[in-house]
Amino acid sequence: MSAQFTGTGGQNPDARPAFQAVDATVAYDGTxxxxxxxxxxxxxxxxxxxxxxxxxxxxxxxxxxxxxxxxAGEILLHGTPLRRFRDWRRxxxxxxxxxxxxxxxxxxxxxxxxxxxxxxxxxxxxxxxxRQAVDExxxxxxxxxxxxDSVRELSGGxxxxxxxxxxxxxxxxxxxxxxxxxxxxAENQQALAxxxxxxxxxxxxxxxxxxxxxxxxxxxxxxxxxxQGRIVHDGVPLRPxxxxxxxxxxxxxxxxxxxxxxxRDANGEIIRLEVPGSD
Ligand SMILES: Nc1ncnc2c1ncn2[C@@H]1O[C@H](COP(=O)(O)OP(=O)(O)OP(=O)(O)O)[C@@H](O)[C@H]1O
Numbered sequence: 001m002s003a004q005f006t007g008t009g010g011q012n013p014d015a016r017p018a019f020q021a022v023d024a025t026v027a028y029d030g031t032x033x034x035x036x037x038x039x040x041x042x043x044x045x046x047x048x049x050x051x052x053x054x055x056x057x058x059x060x061x062x063x064x065x066x067x068x069x070x071x072a073g074e075i076l077l078h079g080t081p082l083r084r085f086r087d088w089r090r091x092x093x094x095x096x097x098x099x100x101x102x103x104x105x106x107x108x109x110x111x112x113x114x115x116x117x118x119x120x121x122x123x124x125x126x127x128x129x130x131r132q133a134v135d136e137x138x139x140x141x142x143x144x145x146x147x148x149d150s151v152r153e154l155s156g157g158x159x160x161x162x163x164x165x166x167x168x169x170x171x172x173x174x175x176x177x178x179x180x181x182x183x184x185x186a187e188n189q190q191a192l193a194x195x196x197x198x199x200x201x202x203x204x205x206x207x208x209x210x211x212x213x214x215x216x217x218x219x220x221x222x223x224x225x226x227x228q229g230r231i232v233h234d235g236v237p238l239r240p241x242x243x244x245x246x247x248x249x250x251x252x253x254x255x256x257x258x259x260x261x262x263x264r265d266a267n268g269e270i271i272r273l274e275v276p277g278s279d
Contacts, residue, residue, distance in 0.1 A: 015043040016079030018174045018205035019064050024073035026059050026229075033059050035229035036073070041207055043078070043174075046200040046219055048210045048237065051226035057209045058096070060226065061176050064207075065093060078174070092167030094160075094177040108154070108162055109147040112137055115166035130169075137168035140198065142191050157188025164195055174205045181214060189215050213237055 019041040026034040033056045041047055049057045062068040064075050066082050075082040078090065092115070106114075113134050138144040141161040146154065151162055160180055167175060180196075181189050193215040199206050200219050213220055223237035 017041055017076070018043045018045070018078060019207065020074075020076040020079075021060070021064060022074040022076075024060070024063055024075060025071045026056075026063055026068055027071050032071075033229050034063060037226075037229070037231055038073075039224060039231065039234075041205060043205050044203050046196070046206045046208075046221050048208050048213060048216070048220045048223045049226065050210055050212075050223055051232075055226040056229040057226055058178055059229075061178050061207070061209055065091070065176060089170060090172050090174050092170060092172035092175045094163050094167050094175065094180055096178045096182065105150055105152060107148055108138070108143060108151055108165075109134060111151055111162050112147075112165045112169050115169040133171060134165075134169050137165040140168055141165045141195050155185070155188070157184040157192075160184050161188060161191060161195070164192065168195075173203070175199060176207050178209045179211070180208060181210060181216070193219065 017040045019039070021037050021039045024034055024037045024039075025032060033054075035056075037056075037060060039060075049060060051057050059068055063070055064077070064082075066075070066085075077085045078087065080087075113130070115137075116130050116133065135144065138147055141164055143158065143161055143165065146158070151159055154162065160183075164177070164180065167177075177196075180192055184192065196206060196208070196216060197219045200221075208216070208220075210216065213223070217237065220237050222235065223233065224231055225233035
């Protein structure tokens with residue numbers, strides 16, 4: 001594997017935390033969904049954010065990335081207050097998988113290459129190094145043989161791997177992945193777990209929203225559980241107990257079933273993969 005994905009933080013014990021939330025509060029219509037959350041994520045750590053549906057996991061991820069404004073508190077990225085942070089090329093965001101947003105049809109390679117736009121100098125064309133980074137990102141997620149296919153031809157799990165390759169192609173060292181395993185079949189989960197393991201081993205910071213640790217159990221160093229917008233556990237990952245420990249237990253989840261047919265719009269067209277931030 002190339003050294004290009006190597007994070008800097010994991011090798012430097014003096015590095016400032018990748019993410020810091022200080023008493024972060026977010027309310028929608030007056031109802032707090034993040035209720036004074038304080039959290040430091042050291043550079044180089046692989047951390048899972050767990051919790052029941054609606055507990056505020058996605059809101060916390062969006063808040064640390066500045067997508068959702070805080071009502072109170074503060075966020076720092078790599079030691080810099082969010083409002084002054086400019087080094088967005090360091091951050092790779094893997095959003096939840098499918099939306100009905102208006103993306104254009106695109107090949108796998110085009111989607112992955114779109115992850116480099118923020119990192120390239122304005123108006124410059126992709127360099128040989130950029131193209132090489134796309135090749136390596138595709139290789140990292142095991143999709144190099146699908147690079148010229150339309151993303152619409154891929155399964156949901158493969159599309160999720162495309163989104164991760166897209167984040168890798170920008171060469172960040174800090175990743176936020178919102179439910180990368182949701183609606184992904186077992187084979188693609190294993191492929192994703194291998195990629196995330198590689199990132200952790202190479203010193204990147206990886207923050208993942210998960211419903212269960214599953215195939216990532218061996219790579220998660222720390223788990224933070226939210227409930228009703230507050231941190232109720234922070235430490236070694238808790239093993240599931242009771243009903244959740246039962247073999248075959250299925251978390252109640254609003255995301256698509258991996259075996260369900262591809263979602264279609266009112267005209268019968270398959271809903272396309274959104275390409276956020278590809279401007
Ligand atoms: N844009 C919004 N406007 C109003 N309410 C919102 C908005 N986004 C989220 N919420 C509400 O905030 C609460 C927390 O939502 P959030 O998506 O952060 O939870 P979550 O833990 O990620 O849930 P899930 O596991 O279902 O993805 C929920 O009650 C949700 O309905």
